[in-house]
Amino acid sequence: MSRTAEEAARFECRLYGLDIVSEIDLCARRPRTATALPVTVRVGGSVPATRVVPEGELSAQWTTGSGLTASFVRRRDGSHLLRFESTCDVVIAEGTDRITVHMVEGVPESMGGVLVGGTVLSYLLMLRGDLVLHASAVDVGGRAIGFVGSSGMGKTTLATLMCRDGALLVTDDVLQVAGDTTGDPRCALGATELRLRASASRLADAFAEGGSHRPTADERRALSVPAATDDDLPLAALLIPRPDRHGSGLALTRVPPAAAALSLLSFPRILGIRDQRMLAGQFAQVTDLAARVPVFVADVPWGPPFEPHLATRLLTALDDALDDVRGHRRTEDADRELGARC
Incomplete structure (x- = not known):
């Protein structure tokens, strides 16, 4: 009863x-x-x-x-x-x-x-009618960086590595994104724990201070880390992890918007959706999101063990990539303005 x-x-x-x-x-x-x-x-x-x-x-x-x-x-x-x-x-x-x-x-x-x-x-x-991504996200300097992928691709592991080096947790595994077509897409705050698989659970040991962990009902290790407190953070970028277990190189490759939308749609948070209205809504929202937020494939040297400064290297590469995106957009805007004048 x-x-x-x-x-x-x-x-x-x-x-x-x-x-x-x-x-x-x-x-x-x-x-x-x-x-x-x-x-x-x-x-x-x-x-x-x-x-x-x-x-x-x-x-x-x-x-x-x-x-x-x-x-x-x-x-x-x-x-x-x-x-x-x-x-x-x-x-x-x-x-x-x-x-x-x-x-x-x-x-x-x-x-x-x-x-x-x-x-x-x-x-x-x-x-x-909300947009939901299969993603984890962290707050770095007042901007949200999301890691998108299916189960086992490394999104929680990358979020953990970022938090180990000072980022704040926005959410794990479920990312709700809001914002109309005139404003920046923004992230709602979610989970305050990172649910680690056995292969990455030793990362919890890096949080001897300021972190705690517990076993979960689905046999993972839930790690509590410092969490973001500002809701509706602007979403700066989405990264699709591509773990490299045999190399040490790190590279970000920008995915064009149309291909980015298809990539994001290939990692649904709810599998096997048959409701046509729900599918159409998610398709339209993801397509709009991919046109406004840069999406990158992240080739990342993988562990365990993970190199000590991997998060710093990843963030530096992302800042450089975002600078390139902003420069490209400024050029496009100038070309459009020149074309309008002509």
Whole structure:
């Protein structure tokens, strides 16, 4: 049976531009603003494990590397049922302001917290029409730098290396980007922990001061590091990691806007989307973003071990690349002005 409000723990936070009041600890230490109606997360009754796809209009479906299937459907009452096979069923109410988590019998609630803090809130944001990237991001001098890619490509590792050398964490794994066509795209603050795979978990040892870590329900190591506090940071650049495990060279290659949009779309935060409206919305937003924010492929010497000054080298290369982008744009603007005068 569902717990009463008195029995349930209450965790409040702000994630991806959303104020959240939750019965499950989402392990995000960002205070909510209390100026808007929150999204509530409640724990419902447990459910038995099943392989049956729920009834409704299928909006997304994919199978994990371990062979488990996730199926998301829109139901007749306007709500969405997100079934994570052998883990939980999650219901998002029609107004996208209420989430109810039904854990499969015997599965700990902490696993539900992992899914809600990442996949479920990403899907909710997309239902609201927001742009969501599969990316981690850091704050360097008041500007956000994002690392985009599919799972295992190194985006969290690069964010960790940057934070090791003084950057502040903006988010991990989910990046919500906002901004109209006249302003700079801006990033909402997200996760306050970096979820490291086993191959990169030793990076946590570099944070003996100012960092703490814990095991997660999905067998990763969650590292708490100094986090950014300024919301809506301008997004300066997006980097697609390309780890080089056999060399020491570091290089950034600018991706032309059209190709950049296709690259970003190839790393969706929600896999297997079938909802045409959602696909069209993400396509239009990503295309616009790629036209306004430089996207680079980052060839990076990889570890472990990672060289001590890798983050500094990467940031220097990025500053040089951004200077080139700005110079190119100034030339284009001058050419357009000259053409208009002629």
